[in-house]
Amino acid sequence: MTKDLAAAAREAVLAHVRHWNNQDKESWLKILAEDVHYEDPPGTVAAVGRDVMSVQAWDKSFTADKVWTLEPVLVIACGREAQVYMRNHGSVAGRPAWVDSIELWRVNDEGLVDSVRAFWEPPAEIRSHLGLSTWEGATSLAEGS
Numbered sequence: 203m204t205k206d207l208a209a210a211a212r213e214a215v216l217a218h219v220r221h222w223n224n225q226d227k228e229s230w231l232k233i234l235a236e237d238v239h240y241e242d243p244p245g246t247v248a249a250v251g252r253d254v255m256s257v258q259a260w261d262k263s264f265t266a267d268k269v270w271t272l273e274p275v276l277v278i279a280c281g282r283e284a285q286v287y288m289r290n291h292g293s294v295a296g297r298p299a300w301v302d303s304i305e306l307w308r309v310n311d312e313g314l315v316d317s318v319r320a321f322w323e324p325p326a327e328i329r330s331h332l333g334l335s336t337w338e339g340a341t342s343l344a345e346g347s
Contacts, residue, residue, distance in 0.1 A: 207282035210313035215284050218307075218315070219272045227260050235314040242320040243303075268293060283308045290322070 214233055221230035231252055240249040240259060249258040263270050270292035278285045286305040293299055303322035310316040 205311065205313060207309060207311075207313070208279040208284075211282055211284040211307055211309045212277055212279040214309050214313065214315050215274060215277050215279075215286050215305075215307050219274050219288075223271050225264060225269075227256070230260065231256060233315055235310050235312075235316040238315055239317045240320075242318070243322050244319050267296075282310075288320075 217233050218230065221227075221233070234252045234255055236252050237250065238252055238255055240255055242249070242259065249255050270290050273289040273291065274286055275289055276287040284307045286303075286307060288303045288305055290301040290303060291299075292301075301322050303320050305318060305320045307315060308317040
């Protein structure tokens, strides 16, 4: 029986959201292929490998004063890929913030995530952290916060 890769891609995205929002790092790492390639956002240095993702994506997103939660607004899966419109909720410089992203997820034959490309508009406060000196998009910091 052939694996339904579109269903696997959709489930990988939903499992990512579930494990991320529950802060279940161990389960989150299990959905990633050993050689996963993660561009967040493209144009920055890609994280390659599950061990790197553990630090780059997870540990840097959950600190004593920073927690980001995910809201998948739309998931469209075809073949082994899923396009996702994701709303990321959190805080930047002590102010509530959200970042809307368009993400391209791909799974391998085993249904593990082997590639993620997350396109988003970084709020000004984190652009330098990402090595981005300029940005054409608008910030998404909550007004009046």
